[in-house]
Amino acid sequence: MSGMESERPVLDLIIPALTDAGYEVYTHPSRQLLPSFMGDYVPDAIALGKPKNLAIEIVRDGTRSGSRERVADRFLGVTDWELRIYYARSGGGVPAIDGVTxxxxxxxxxxxxxxxxxxxxxxxxxxxxxxxxxxxxxxxxxxxxxxxxxxxxxxxxxxxxxxxxxxxxxxxxxxxxxxxxxxxxxxxxxxxxxxxxxxxxxxxxxxxxxxxxxxx
Missing domain, CATH: 1.20.120 (Four Helix Bundle (Hemerythrin (Met), subunit A))
Structure with a gap:
């Protein structure tokens, strides 16, 4: 749902923490990896693990709140999945780490x-x-x-x-x-x-x- 140029720095920041916690992370997952309750919704990434699988959505400034609410509604009553929303500032992002000689x-x-x-x-x-x-x-x-x-x-x-x-x-x-x-x-x-x-x-x-x- 968000542009790749905005979401990549955010994913680069959160993926290491998720993998350290034991999750298996897939960015831009295929529909075959998604449960049926998600319907036509494809998250920016999923993290498979315990205690719950995670659907990760990167939201840019200016994204309509109504669309986020419709996505959140899909997760109501689902016990083994959780929707996590992260916000990416337009024109910004996580700075790269400088290389050394x-x-x-x-x-x-x-x-x-x-x-x-x-x-x-x-x-x-x-x-x-x-x-x-x-x-x-x-x-x-x-x-x-x-x-x-x-x-x-x-x-x-x-x-x-x-x-x-x-x-x-x-x-x-x-x-x-x-x-x-x-x-x-x-x-x-x-x-x-x-x-x-x-x-x-x-x-x-x-x-x-x-x-x-x-x-x-």
Whole structure:
């Protein structure tokens, strides 16, 4: 219902939080994925999971309230679906995250190594994952210009062949630990060897690929 140029920044903002919460998100879903009660209504995205499936509607300034009310009426009495409406300002949106140079990434990896050596495993994990996202943004900025959930970051890099299937398998447990620590699980046992392997993967991914704009 809303223009793609308005909805994309909003979706880029909310999708990482939904995937972190365990939802499977589909943007511009096909009708085969939609329940019959929605009729001819197609939401901008759906998120399948618990406690309820979500229909996501991005509303621009000036959208008539009557049309929103008619959509909301379809969800009355439906117990396993919820309509969530997000508002996008006309002419605005969520700003993209600036990319950084390989030199900055290299220096940050050195900081991660220093944190590991000092036994600051939680800080090393969080800074390391931030560095991994920065590497991804440097390599495929057109897809990763906004914040990414760890799962989507791995998926995008694996889909481009930037990380191998084996590397992706090793990264997923690190991603789960990152999510836990970032959301307050401060007593997780963080294995030093696993973090050192993660740092080695960061270096490999950065130096075996050519960041966009880095020159020949």
């Amino acid at each position: 390989p030199d900055i990434i290299d220096r940050t990896i050195t900081k991660v190594e220093a944190l590991i050596a000092a036994g600051q495993m939680e800080a090393a994990l969080l800074l390391g994952w931030s560095t991994f996202e920065a590497i991804g943004r440097a390599l495929i900025p057109n897809r990763l210009s906004h914040s990414q959930s760890p799962a989507r970051l791995i998926e995008q890099l694996a889909g481009e062949g930037i990380v191998t299937p084996d590397e992706a398998d090793r990264l997923r447990p690190i991603a789960n630990l990152r999510n836990a620590v970032a959301h307050g699980a401060l007593q997780r046992d963080l294995d030093r060897t696993a973090l050192e392997d993660f740092v080695a993967t960061l270096k490999l991914v950065l130096h075996e690929n050519q960041p966009v704009g880095a020159g020949a």
